[in-house]
Amino acid sequence: MGSKAKSVPSIAGHEFCKPSSGISNAYENSEEQDVKTQEIPQFGLLSGYRVVMIGLSVAGPFAGELYAEHGADVIWIENPTVPDMGRFSCHAGSTQQDRRNMRSLAMNYLKGEGREAFLELLKTTDVLIEASVGGRFEKYGLGDEVLWEVNPRLVIAHISGFGQTGVPEYVKRASYDPIAQAFGCVMRMNGLAGQPSAPAMVFPGDYSAAFYAFGMTAAALLKRQETGKGESIDVAQFEALMRMQSQYAINGWRFGEEYVKEGNHSLICALYGTYTCKDGEEVYVLFLGPGVLKAGLPLIGLEYGSELFPEGEGIIPYGSHAADVAEEAFATFLAQHTAEEVEDILANNGVPCSRLMGYADAARDPQYQARGVVARWTATDGKTELPGVKVVPELKNNPGMIWRGAPCIGQDNEDILEELGFSDERIARMYEDRMLGQRSYEESFAE
Numbered sequence: 052m053g054s055k056a057k058s059v060p061s062i063a064g065h066e067f068c069k070p071s072s073g074i075s076n077a078y079e080n081s082e083e084q085d086v087k088t089q090e091i092p093q094f095g096l097l098s099g100y101r102v103v104m105i106g107l108s109v110a111g112p113f114a115g116e117l118y119a120e121h122g123a124d125v126i127w128i129e130n131p132t133v134p135d136m137g138r139f140s141c142h143a144g145s146t147q148q149d150r151r152n153m154r155s156l157a158m159n160y161l162k163g164e165g166r167e168a169f170l171e172l173l174k175t176t177d178v179l180i181e182a183s184v185g186g187r188f189e190k191y192g193l194g195d196e197v198l199w200e201v202n203p204r205l206v207i208a209h210i211s212g213f214g215q216t217g218v219p220e221y222v223k224r225a226s227y228d229p230i231a232q233a234f235g236c237v238m239r240m241n242g243l244a245g246q247p248s249a250p251a252m253v254f255p256g257d258y259s260a261a262f263y264a265f266g267m268t269a270a271a272l273l274k275r276q277e278t279g280k281g282e283s284i285d286v287a288q289f290e291a292l293m294r295m296q297s298q299y300a301i302n303g304w305r306f307g308e309e310y311v312k313e314g315n316h317s318l319i320c321a322l323y324g325t326y327t328c329k330d331g332e333e334v335y336v337l338f339l340g341p342g343v344l345k346a347g348l349p350l351i352g353l354e355y356g357s358e359l360f361p362e363g364e365g366i367i368p369y370g371s372h373a374a375d376v377a378e379e380a381f382a383t384f385l386a387q388h389t390a391e392e393v394e395d396i397l398a399n400n401g402v403p404c405s406r407l408m409g410y411a412d413a414a415r416d417p418q419y420q421a422r423g424v425v426a427r428w429t430a431t432d433g434k435t436e437l438p439g440v441k442v443v444p445e446l447k448n449n450p451g452m453i454w455r456g457a458p459c460i461g462q463d464n465e466d467i468l469e470e471l472g473f474s475d476e477r478i479a480r481m482y483e484d485r486m487l488g489q490r491s492y493e494e495s496f497a498e
Contacts, residue, residue, distance in 0.1 A: 091122075091124050091454070092452075092454050093122065094121075094122045094449070094450070094451070094452050094454075095120070095121035095122030095123075095446075095449050095450065095451045095452065096121050096122065096446065096449045096451075097118055097121045097122045097123040097269075098122035098123070099122075099123075100118065100122075100123040100124070100177045100178065100272070101123065101124045101125075101126070101175055101176045101177050101178075102115055102118045102119075102123050102124070102125045102126070102176070102177065102178040102179075102180060103125075103126050103128060103172060103173065103176045103178070103179050103180070104125055104126070104127050104128070104153070104179075104180045104181075105127075105128045105160070105179075105180070105181040105182070105183070106180065106181060106182030106183065106210065107135055107136060107137065107182070108136070108137065108182070108227065108228075108257065109145065109149070109228065109254050109257035109258065109261070110182050110210045110256075110257040110258070110260045110261045110264070110288065111180055111181065111182030111210055111261070111264075112127070112137075112145075112146075112149050112150055112182075113149050113257065113258060113261035114180050114182075114208065114210065114260075114261040114262075114264040114265045114268075115127065115150075115153065115180050116149045116150065116151070116152070116153070117261070117262075117265040118178070118265065119151065119152035119153050120151075120152060120442045120451040120452070120453070121442075121446075121449075121451045122449075122451070123177075123178075124154070125152065125153045125154065126153070126154050126155075126156050126172070126176075126463070126467060127150060127153045127154065127155050127156070127458070128156050128157075128158060128160055128169070129155055129156070129157045129158075129460060129461070129488075130157070130159070130488075131157040131158055131159055131461065131485060131486065131487050131488030132485060132488055134460055134490070134495070137150075138460070138495055138496055138497065139496075139497040140497075142497075143457075143496040143497055144439075146457050146496065147430065147437050147439065147456065147457050147496070148439045148440065150457035150458070151428065151439075151453055151455060151456050151457050152453060152454055152455050153455075153457065153458055154458055154462070154463035154466070154467060155458035155459065155460060155461055155462045155463050155464075156172075156461070156463060156464055156467050156468075157460050157461030157464060157487060157488040157489060157490075158461075158464065158481070158486060158487050158488075159485075159486045159487075161191055161193075162486070163484070163486060164477070164480070164481050164484070164486055165481065165486040165487075168468060168471060168473065168481075170201050171471045171472075172467070172471060173198060173201050173202050173205060174201055174202050175470075175471070176202065176205060177204070177205070177206060177272060178205075178206045178207075178208070178268045178272070179198070179205060179206070179207045179208070180208045180210070180264055180268070181207075181208070181209055181210070182209075182210035182211070183209075183210075183211060184211060184212075184222075184223055184224070184225055184226075185209070185211040185212070185213055185214055185215045185216075185222035185223060185224075185287075186215060186222050186223060188209070189215075195207055195283045199281060202281070203279070203280060203281060204275055204279065204280065204281050205281040206268050206271040206272055206275065206281045206282050206283075206284075207281065207282070207283045207284065208264040208267065208268050208283075208284045208286060209283070209284065209285050209286065210260050210261070210264055210286045210288070211226065211285075211286070211287060211288070212224060212225070212226020212227075212230055212231050212234075212287065212288050212289060213226060213234070213287055213288075213289060214285055214287035214290065215285045215287075216285065226288060226289075228250070228254040228255070228256040228257045228288070229250040229256075231256035231257075231260075231288035231289045231291075231292055232250050232251060232255070232256055232292060233250075234289045235256065235288070235289035235290070235291075235292035235293050236292070236293060236296065236299075236300070236303075237251060237255070237256075237292045237296070238250055238251070239310065239312075240299075240310050240312065241312070242312055242314070243312065243314040243315075244311070244312045244313075244314055248312075255292065255295070256288040256289070256291065256292050257288070259288075259291040259292060259295060260286050260287075260288045260291045263284075263286050263291050264284065264286050267284045267286075268282075268284060271284065317369070318369050319339075319366065319369060320338070320339065320366035320367050320368060320369050320374070321338065321366075321367040321368075321369060321371075321373070321374035321377045321378055322336060322337075322338035322347075322367060322377055322378065322381055323336070323337050323338060323339060324336070325407070326381070326385055326393075327385065328385050328388060328389055328390040328392075328393050329385065329386055329387060329388055329389050329390075329392075330389040330390060332389065332390035332391075332406060332407070333390060333406070333407040334390050334393050334394055334397075334404055334405065334406050334407065335404070335405055335407060336393075336397060336402060336403065336404045337402075337403040337404075338367065338377070338402060339365065339366060339403070340365045341362075341363055341364065341365045342401065343401060343402055343403065344360065344364065344365065344366075344367070345362075346400050346401035346402060347397060347400065347401065347402040348360055348377075350384070350396060350397065350400060350402070351377075351380045351381050351383075351384040352380050352383070352384070353376070353377060353380050359372070359373045359376060360373060360377075390406045390407075391406060393406075394406050413425070422441075422445075423441055424440060424441055425438055425439075425440070425441070426438070426439055426440065426441035426442070426453060427439075428453045428455075428456055429456060430456040430457070430492070430496075431455065431456045431457065431458055431459055431462065431492055432492040432493075437456060441453075457496075458495075459489075459490060459491060459492050459494075459495040459496075460488060460489060460490040460494070460495045461487060461488050461489030461490065462489070462495075464478070464487050464489055465478060468481075
């Protein structure tokens with residue numbers, strides 16, 4: 052197991068990162084920096100484990116974030132001269148949400164003393180998560196066997212669009228979430244019939260790959276207790292998306308069935324889709340199952356157990372006369388009620404139904420409020436309050452927590468390297484050689 056953190060109180064309001072003067076010479080101005088990072092508090096299921104994460108965009112960082120939210124010491128290795136694009140797009144929201152609780156080491160880990168420091172760091176690491184083009188680590192002489200010579204117990208997760216093995220021309224292809232959706236047979240399912248296909252939001256290829264990486268590395272840590280050996284996990288985004296497609300892949304390969312775009316209404320049965328209410332707001336409903344039909348049809352003026360809707364039936368077949376009658380009755384019902392009223396009537400009487408919520412709706416909703424879904428924490432400038440999604444899921448005995456906002460670029464360089472035994476002189480030389488970088492909060496996040 053990696054280094055064990057000491058127990059300290061929660062420090063969400065601590066001013067971690069003070070203004071510095073640029074990326075390459077910040078160490079010379081260390082009087083303006085918090086040279087020592089506060090010790091990580093002990094909490095969660097993963098306290099005591101160390102994770103190193105290398106990756107841009109969503110998949111790699113979110114896999115690391117799942118560890119960080121549950122107590123692991125997650126060290127995010129960033130490029131010392133070219134900041135992560137997530138820091139400067141869309142108000143830096145993805146970085147603030149999915150890099151909290153992490154420590155930042157802005158270091159060139161491929162060359163010279165940066166590479167030496169990286170290998171020293173891996174000696175203390177339990178899990179390495181890297182997201183890049185397939186074969187990149189092998190190309191730079193950092194393949195699994197090399198890393199296991201450094202640390203035989205290391206668990207490694209490689210996240211890429213097309214995998215680490217297979218046809219070389221595919222392995223080396225660059226990928227983002229929509230590319231994985233296109234190649235993984237998902238994008239053709241989304242959109243309206245007769246219209247160009249559209250990617251599903253938000254980033255299912257990235258997040259599913261991250262969940263696979265998190266879950267399988269955690270499983271590998273359990274196996275390591277038995278064998279004493281690490282593992283390497285090859286997560287291909289397109290495969291993660293294929294695995295999430297239920298019966299459709301089987302039906303396609305066995306029976307030659309092609310998925311037909313459903314758009315905003317299911318082609319399975321009536322009363323299954325998105326509907327507009329009296330106030331112009333939308334709801335999604337599923338009149339599906341005998342119990343639901345028995346409870347729901349009378350609410351819209353129809354009789355369950357009649358000739359059109361016989362008792363025991365679980366669906367109203369799409370395109371049937373019964374479907375036409377049901378859809379007409381439901382349209383009349385919708386014209387008389389707001390979306391909130393429709394949700395209240397149907398959902399509280401056993402019919403699956405929800406308004407299509409927006410973020411303002413969610414913040415006001417009593418269930419969101421009761422479960423504390425909107426969390427607030429202090430950013431690493433020590434003053435900016437950030438609202439975002441809480442740690443999920445909830446754990447009763449070992450809950451996760453947010454103890455720190457997303458780090459500034461290179462905020463923890465000195466702390467981490469000093470833990471590895473690097474002297475002040477050696478660290479200063481790495482700054483001079485631009486192997487390390489550091490920026491203030493204002494330079495690390497563009498809002």
